[in-house]
Amino acid sequence: MSDVLIETIVPVTHDLGDFKVRRTLPAKTRTMIGPFIFVDQFGPARLAAGDGMDVRPHPHINLSTVSHLFEGAIEHRDSIGSHAVIEPGAVNLMTAGCGIVHSERSPQSTRADGPAFYGMQTWLALPDGKEEIDPAFEQILPNRLPLLETPGVRARVIMGTLWGQTAATTCHAPTIYAEIMLESGARIPIDADADERAILVTEGGATLDGAPLMPFLLYLLKPGVTAPLTATSPMRAMLLGGGAFGTPRHVWWNFVSSSRDRINVAKDDWKAGRFPTVPGDDQEFIPIPEIAKTVSYL
Incomplete structure (x- = not known):
């Protein structure tokens, strides 16, 4: 390990046939980096003609989901009536708060040729005092996400403030999140302001302070x-992190909370049908699993 990197997290890879999903958080050694409590990188892939991604309605509590695409499109619907199609360069922020249900599907317009599928899905835990806020949704278009461009460098600020630029995306806790694209030989400084920071390379080759970074691994940086x-x-990487949480968070399936009892209530509510339905997508749902694949270990 270098003087800059203090921990490396190897993803758990789920092969879904048409594409792979690589999950680095939560991990056995670490549950969170700043507010980030779930980090999935999916694709790149192209589904067969006529196929599509169909994530049926499912619930969340006490977190925000952040969707960011490099290629393709995803149609979002949720139980507060939001309906939006996200495309590359934009960000979808869905705040679950006290409870929300949503679905994510490939738009019909992309299915005939076989939709592309490449991007990031992350969850951010809501901080103490905000876990049970009202659910909300926002889509921030590229013109409100600062793009730093210098020779060989394109860096888009998705959340928070980086390189002197601030994204319009709502932050419920101190957060940094950015997509970095560099041509061979180009470089960019990684700001030191956040309590906790990590880098994930999704394509190409890179070094951090001379230490090589392997694709798909999540590298935690030394503070300060x-x-x-x-x-x-030529490479692409995600920089993520923010303020360290003083109170632990628990994860079980799609539920995050500082209280295990609250998660158990959410389990019972989903089983009993007490969550709201999704307008325009209320004929299907994902049943609660007997054993959850997404859990916190600490």
Whole structure:
């Protein structure tokens, strides 16, 4: 391990046939980095003609979901009546708060040719005092997400403030999140302001302060250290983190909370049909699993 990197998390890879999903959080060694409590990277892939992604309605509590695409499109519907199609460069922020149900599907317009599928899905725990806020949804278009462009560098700020630029996306807790694209030989400094920071390379080659970064691994950075990210080939990476949480969070399936009892209530509510339905997508749902694949270990 270098003087800059203090921990490496190897993803658990789920092969779904048409594409792979690589999950680095929650991990056995660490549940959170800043407010980030769930980090999935999916694709790149192209589904067969006529196929599509269909994530049926399912519930969340006490978190925000953040969707960001590199390629493709996803149609979002939720139980507060939101309906939006996200495309590359934008961000969808859905705040579950006291409870929300949503679905994510490939738009019909993309299915005939076979939809592309490549991007990031992350969850952010809501901080103390805000876990049970009202559910909400917002889509932030690219013109409200600052793009830093210098020779060989394109870096989009998705949440928070980085490189002196602030995204319009709502932050319920101190958060940084950015997509970084570098041409071979280009470099960009990684700001040191956040309590906790991590980098995940999704394609190409890179080093951080000279230490090589392997694709799909999540690298946790030492606090307070500014280090250059340098491309050894054309590359894309995600920078994420924010303020450290003082209170632990628990994860079980799609539920996050500081209270295990609250998660148990949510389980019972979903089994009993007490969550609201999704307008325009209320004929299907994902049943609660006997054993959840997504859990916190600590």
